[in-house]
Amino acid sequence: MEVTTFKTWMDKSIRILEEKERNVSNLSASGRDNAKEFVTDVIAHQGDLRFITMSAQKFIEESKVCKCIGF
Numbered sequence: 001m002e003v004t005t006f007k008t009w010m011d012k013s014i015r016i017l018e019e020k021e022r023n024v025s026n027l028s029a030s031g032r033d034n035a036k037e038f039v040t041d042v043i044a045h046q047g048d049l050r051f052i053t054m055s056a057q058k059f060i061e062e063s064k065v066c067k068c069i070g071f
Helices: 002-022 029-044 046-069
Strands: none
Touching (some): 002 029, 002 046, 029 046
16 A cells, blocks of 8 residues: 555656756746755655665565575
């Protein structure tokens, strides 16, 4: 569930980033505010990415242990 939510956010963020890259030459006040808001959102999701990474690492470590035991 959390991975799906994060992936949805990540896909949307990639599209937003690509749009912002195309509009980088137009940094009016509203453009700067939008970029600032986007960066803040990305920073807020750092914890989600860290959680997903740690969960994946734990899963891999535990699967290695099970493989060694012979399950």
